[in-house]
Amino acid sequence: MNIIVTSLVVLGSIAIIAAVILFLVARKFAVYEDPLIDQVAEVLPGANCGGCGYAGCRAFAENCVKTGKLERDYCPVGGTDVMKRVAALLGVEAQASEPKVAVLLCNGSSACRPKLTTYTGVKKCSIAHTTYAGETGCKFGCIGFGDCQVACAFDALHIDPTTGLPVIDEDKCTACGACTKACPKLLLQLRKKGPKGRKVYVACKSQDKGAIAKKACANACIGCSKCVKECPFEAITVTNNVAYIDDTKCRLCRKCVAVCPTGAIHAVNFPVKKDENV
């Protein structure tokens, strides 16, 4: 009986003292945090992809709440819906933005772009790029070791083993932009998703002159400017031997696609025309 009482007293007093210490310490080191941060973080997708430019969703929320503005901050993953809810929490006007998606500006598949050398170092684009321009004759094209695939937090990018190029799953792509930063050749671009995902773009960044580009890759843009003349909306420009279609001006008429001699202009997600028999 005595033992039980003693142990109860001893253990009980230890518990009480510990509780008091814990309480005091918690009070002393308490950090005040705006509860709004939690609420904003709750609304965000929570993928911590860094697409907004902050270290993660919570850092984004902290910054929004601290500045109280949304002018520069935008969550590309959550898109307009999420930003509206964030704006409502902060009591400011939401920024509208069109949904975007990543596209690959290279169509030099392994079939049309022959390999001239074999790279045996570390299979990472970033490391290969600092030593060599690439295994093929095109120094602007995709290296194909899949740094973008590793960077993608949403499983939306995969290297196709037959073409050696990454394929973007547009349903999964959140336009966070991680892949655009991972690619040492800057071949991934965030473009307007377009109505029903339809878009037209030049899938090549080769600045080589026509003959050299063509020799290195059958699908290369040779800078012939046929598309520029064809475009009724002046959406296409050719600089440094490579054409570029401005997605804010393009009206998806696809006239350029028809005249491109190398097939470097891609039109995606359009319904197949019956008379084309593709």
Next chain:
Amino acid sequence: MKTFSLGGIHPHDNKLSARKPFKVVALPDVAIFPLEQHIGAPAKPIVAVGDKVLAGQMIAEAGGFVSAPVHSSVSGTVQKIATFTDGWGFDKMAIHIKVEGSEWVENIQANSELRTECNLSSEEIIKKIADAGIVGLGGACFPTQVKLMPPKDMSVDTLIINAVECEPYLTHNHQLMLEKPAEVLMGVRILMQALNIKKAIIGIEANKMDAVELLKGELIKEKGECQHKVSAKNTSVTESVDVLLTDREKVPEVNVVPLKLKYPQGGEKQLIEALTGRKVPNGGIPAAVGCVVQNVGTAFAVYEAVQLNKPLVEVMMTVTGPSVTNPGNFIVRIGTPIEKVLEMAGGIPADTGKIIGGGPMMGKTYSHTNHPVSKRSSGLLLLPNDMAAPLEEKNCIRCGKCVQNCPMGLAPYLLATQGEMALWDDMEQEQVANCIECGCCTFTCPSNRPLLDYIRYGKQTVMANIRARASK
């Protein structure tokens, strides 16, 4: 024998082309002169398309303080000033010259006798070196004149001549010392005169003892002549002692020191430690410990520039490899495509897997053979397929051999993992900036891990981060 203290490896030295006399490579049809053949700002072209140029004529001037001019190595017509695709696939600016012959600019004594008289001041020598476009020929290609003007707060007392040639296979420095010992020593004297110092050490690895003996012999010969001069002076006893002393002080002291075979002895920091015991601080330059290091090839180029007015238009190269028909040493005009040089050595063997510019430890492989020889070129090594094939990479077994062998005292296994995980700040903490990229870690790894690939990339990223912070 002396050597550096920390780490280091003993690769087989494979000096296949040792003691093969220099052969001169024929002029190409078109010579390509890249504007970036050195560290620092690219040179600026001063000729136009269609201009006639002579061999030894300056065709591009230095583009800044740390920069070097480019001279034509041939006579001919400027064809175009445009990009070319270099051996690594990148586009680089260059002056292309259609070769018509080898007519030299008037005041250049291209093939002349040894000239031992040099009465120029330090400034005049440095000016001549800068105008001749001389850069460090040990591979880094740092403009030589900049090295000869150390910061005012550092007092330099020792010139170190790097004749180590620790890279396996390469032999052209060795051959240079065998064929032109007096010229090399004169180049050393001129460099000492430019730096205003009295002491020079020539470091040579022990697999080149014949060069050590030869240079020592030359030095003894010179000393004899000097003493002879002193005793010939007809003066009284006391006076003669004074003259003797002052003349001795005037006579610069040059030492030839053989070094124990160990890679990477030719690394600047390692060589300074091996020869003087001084350690260059982290991020510091050799002048911080009173040393200036020049390659033996640079010393020869300095001799030619100062004594013969000949700018840097020729480099010495080793062409070698286990299956090369005629491995040898060559004198090549800058701008010649490496293809031409390879032809001289018997062409590219059928079993070639890799064409390496430089030695096997630090050289870079070329992806084509149209790359022109530049001031950076030191050798061509052709490895057969079986030596070029990649080795199977396995798990790190934590044997610690990379740590034991790292000459900078880093932990390569850790740096490589951090590089793989993109932990740049951690790499900076682990002093990745000190890595000299010698390759000892990858060479020695029993699991064949590409340690240096990760470390090199991490180092580049960390250095960029440091620069970005500094510029903020």
Next chain:
Amino acid sequence: MNKWIVSSSPHVHSGDSIQKNMLYVVLALLPAYLVALYYFGVGALVVSVIAIASCIGFEAFIQRFVLKTKVSISDGSAALTGLLLAMNLPSNLPWWMVIIGSMVAIGLGKMCYGGLGNNLFNPALVGRVFLLISFPAAMTTWPIPEPFSMAYMDAQTAATPLSFMKFDQMLPPILNTLIGNEGGSMGEVSAIALLLGGIFLLWKKVITWHIPVSILATVALFTGIMHLVDPMAYENPLWHLCSGGLLLGSIFMATDYVTSPMTPRGQIVYGVGIGLITVVIRLWGSYPEGVSFAILLMNAATPLIDRYMKPKRFVSK
């Protein structure tokens, strides 16, 4: 056109490989193994063959069917684990215990961490300690050494010099421990054979002196002091150095690449730690021998040692 291979430097390799290192360790163990065959005969042969075969078998099985990765038994590490495990067992251990020990060594000691290179503890010691705790009687009953013995499990039993020490009995002549004519685990009996192996490993640069020397020096120093304090209660250091698993442990087990620190400074800290723990267990613990436990404990400390013991830099600030 020929396809050149491009890669970054260096383009040559020392030719060192995992197999080579494993082979050298096996060769270095050979003298001690031969001594074991001489004194323990068939028993030693049976136990070692079972241990090696089952270690290789378990590794192949786990890699093929559990982890579904490439089977890498050709690198020799499983065979070496088996041999080391056998060297740490008495030669009269029942065969099924040997198999259980191998399974634990490979499965629990190595494969569950992800295979060679990732394991925290020395696999052979994990197997040994598992057996020691599970079957204490069998693991501490040693056969009497008898040249070319044909007996396996029914041999007479002997005690080890360490248990003589521990339980205040007369010590056999020290020459016996040097050549191996004593009771004990297969591999630990002959000090001379083990030292020969150690010299071979140092010569081939498979190991460096840091770990073995720091362990042995610590043990010598510590037991030396205790011997000076009270010669009656504590034996002289030479006995401690030559008996038990100390030499086997310090030369072959503690120097295991995967589980020891990478830097020379770290290796010395690690060695001193092993030495101290070993002596503490030997002198005041309830087991007569403590090398296995000491090594396993310091294995656990290895990541921490690696974190704080950086290599000697070219320029130390």
